Amino acid sequence: MTSPTPARTRLAWAQLPAHVQQAVVEQVGAEVVEATSHEGGYSPGMAATLRTAAGERVFVKAVSSGFHERSAELYRDEARVNGLLPDGVPAPRMRWVVDDGEWVAMGFDAADSSLEVPWRPDDLAAALELFTAMAAVPAPAGLGSAADFFGGMPSWADAAREGADLGSWDPWVAEHLDLLVELSIDWAQASVGDRLGHCDARADNMVRLGDRVLLTDWPYAAAAAPWVDLLCFLPSAELEGAGRAAEIWASHPLGRAADQARATALLAGITGFFVHGSVQPPPPGIPHLRAYQRAQGEVALAWLRQRLADGLAGPV
Template sequence: MTSLTKSRIRWADLPAPVRAAVEEILGDRVVAAESQHGGFSPGTADRVRTAGGGRAFVKAVSPAQNDRSPALHRAEARVAATPAAPAPRLLGCHDDGDWIALVFTDVEGRHPATPWEAGELAAVLSTLEAMAAVLTPAPAAVATTATEHLGHDFGGWRRIAADPPADLDGWARARLTELCAAADRGLAALTGDTLCHVDIRADNLLVGPDGAVSVVDWPWACRGPAWLDSLLALVNVQVHGGHDPEALLAALPLAAGVDPADLTGVLAGFTGFFLDGARQPPPPGIPTVRAFQRLQGDALLPWLARRMG
């Protein structure tokens, strides 16, 4: 998986009072912990086992690893109170103002294969469609809209236009004005009252032994259109390969009736966000995220060019 976090701390690195707080939530002593790969948080991501044989998933972080990560964990704790999502159940949360630890049920499963395999992709898209239905309307606890959440991100093309990098793709360089306008249209299209995950990627999905799909890592959740998460799944298909995302989009039930220019605009917004983000210094404790943003931006450009002509 391209998005491996190479600097992640582990269960044993947590301060003793934090480990004790987690064990209190579990009601038992942790005797084994296995760090999980994927994602970009520099905090822990451990499957733990207790003395009595119980299992759970623990993620914990403090500002010492990354100053933004604790706020994301707190946001995820609020979203995790929504029981309808196909996500691991939050067993408890420890927050001492410095360290925050989330304790979830341990979901047996693995990330979907990439390049994407047809059966797993179908299961994921079916899950996202069902999830959108269940999570509309969004719970009152989530007030942030996708337009608010992605407002700065979708300004990526304007920042690129103000200071174009030397290696900017020629097609994009010749169409910066159009790309800025398309991203603006995409941002305006992000209205809706569905609870959206907004970070759908293979490494935020788990496929269980029975084929059931669980969606993990919800810190970016917000209110938006029912089709947004499904579109982001197709973005990940474009990044990793295996299928034609344009054909998949044409057959996507949730996108039926959506103005194609709105969908193109959202793709433009994410492409600009990835390419602009990729040229920024890496955030503390997350050295690999810029390379992954560049990978995504470069992968999306051909699809965007195909749609814009």
Template sequence: MRELVRTRIGWTDLPGHVRSAVEEILGDRVVEAVSQPGGYSPGTADRVRTAAGRRAFVKAVSPAQNARSVALHRAEAAVTAVLPAHAPTPRLLGYHDDGEWVALVLTDVDGRHPATPWRADELDAVLGALETMAAALTPSPVAHVPTAAERLTHDFTGWHRIAADPPARLDPWARTHLDQLRHAAERGLVALDGDTLCHLDARADNLLIDATGTVTVVDWPHACRGPAWLDTMTLLVNVRLHGGHDTDALLRRLPLTAGVDPDALTGVYAGLAGYLLDAARQPPPPGIPTVRAFQQAQGDALLPWVRQRLRDRTIG
């Protein structure tokens, strides 16, 4: 279930000086712009074509749409600018920041999002790309990003906030196992050591597959340094959400996760579930009305898996 942004602005909504800055980066006049669906930013997301036929992808936002999106665009520009050419990621062609509007001009990927529910062939292609990406981004080529533990410390205390103020619709099992969930999330946080540059938001709408089957991982504002297996295991949250695959079997089979302590993986999933279910009950961010429902859906899909993994580990 991919909820689309309904409040996204487009190329023609950008101020003239921002459009001019983009055209200066491209070295030509933009004659076509097609807004792209998916994602949760209220800013532009346009595939553009210039008079000479050059193509690029432009994303731009200002605080008038969402102040946090501005910070995320700046973070993404800083990361994308130094990603190595051999990684399955887009290249940053240029960047405009006038203190209000932030615009990124990236290489255009002529592709589409993977189908959901996930097709087996596309899932295999994406998992292979994440393995290739982890190798390409180890050691991390970006020094200035936080570690995964730093990035997720607050998120992984979601169960503490839920215990202090339980929502009315809290799952009955979770209500009676809050201590176990808190402790599992704490174990997961400790396990997030590593020097791989991680995307941290691998899901279908942040992936593009072109006509040759090549996968590109897009949207890098949440990048961090962590274990090589982190993006693979977080992608499986999206797979779990849409159904149709044995995610436990995948964890045991995939090269990046097969040798990881199962308790560590369970702990990370517990931390993510607490974050999602706590975040879902907050008011929606300005300009992003659908994200809370998406967080709730992910949390609802993830919690039974966490419950199963904790139960199986206790029985075993």
């Protein structure tokens, strides 16, 4: 199974206003002669690798508040977080930021390639090693807590309070909604830790640079438990052909070392986020998001039910 194909096109380099293009040219130091757009992901902002007349390659993201306000907010958050990341973090180096109050653009070292799905064994192995490396990095000062990040996301309690229409889901969901609410009461708190967490790791947020897989798109980074990124990654990974989430979790050192009750609570909350999101209207500019949340939710729900059947739940 692969994830839903994006049903929109990002902003292109040629669509940027002349003053924004000129600001980028001043940063890269030469005229842009080629722009290769990267259409994956879940933001409508420009994401392109630019080649200059000097032969240099740089990856640039750009968006305006007027075009997509939420993306502009995230780009600014991403720029702030990238300024906090310590040396050696598996992320492309941010070179510069341009922000005129309306348009925000960032330049990064260009990757060699995006990751392809279905997952290839060598890419998956490198991604799983990446999570091990991340777990060794203390969260830098200035980052918030993963509990605050996840605590701001809707989940099962919101679905129950709003009377969300869950009729398109397996009847088990509606029949066990009270249990799901109870399981996820403290789901955000389950993520608490002192390691650097990306909190949005998926194939479309990873690239290849040399023999390394790197994480891109860091606006949600936070201090987290060392296993949080691995757990959050696995529903999308299974969806995109990596193998069963439960089996990868059980075989990975971070999964084996995790507090399993806390992991189940976080998985329950994330599953509720996907289910709740799947029945909402599509957000402006990202019409394919709900289908992707639905697909991830189905994987996460199956994994959660398996963990419950195996007795891997309890108070956080």
